[in-house]
Amino acid sequence: MTKQVTATQARKEFFMLLDLASKPGHQVTITHEGHLPVIMMSQEDFEGWVETLEIMSDPQLMKDLRNYEKQKKAGTLKTIPWEKVKKKLRL
Numbered sequence: 132m133t134k135q136v137t138a139t140q141a142r143k144e145f146f147m148l149l150d151l152a153s154k155p156g157h158q159v160t161i162t163h164e165g166h167l168p169v170i171m172m173s174q175e176d177f178e179g180w181v182e183t184l185e186i187m188s189d190p191q192l193m194k195d196l197r198n199y200e201k202q203k204k205a206g207t208l209k210t211i212p213w214e215k216v217k218k219k220l221r222l
Contacts, residue, residue, distance in 0.1 A: 132156060138163035 152159045152171035159171040202208040
């Protein structure tokens with residue numbers, strides 16, 4: 132859920148907007164004449180965005196993810212039994 136307010140409104144409703152933006156999935160966009168909008172969001176949402184950007188900036192990981200999706204869609208995805216994984220990792 133996104134709420135958009137002006138900087139003047141944000142000043143008047145600051146603590147209410149903090150409460151709203153602190154909930155995962157809720158963002159507050161603050162506009163101010165002549166400036167780019169600013170987004171307030173929960174730390175959880177922010178960390179999710181950062182993690183997504185890190186994943187998307189890794190070419191090999193993105194290639195692996197696309198390959199995984201392609202294999203999954205084609206029904207050719209190979210899985211390894213958990214017991215075999217545990218043995219290999221000595222768990």
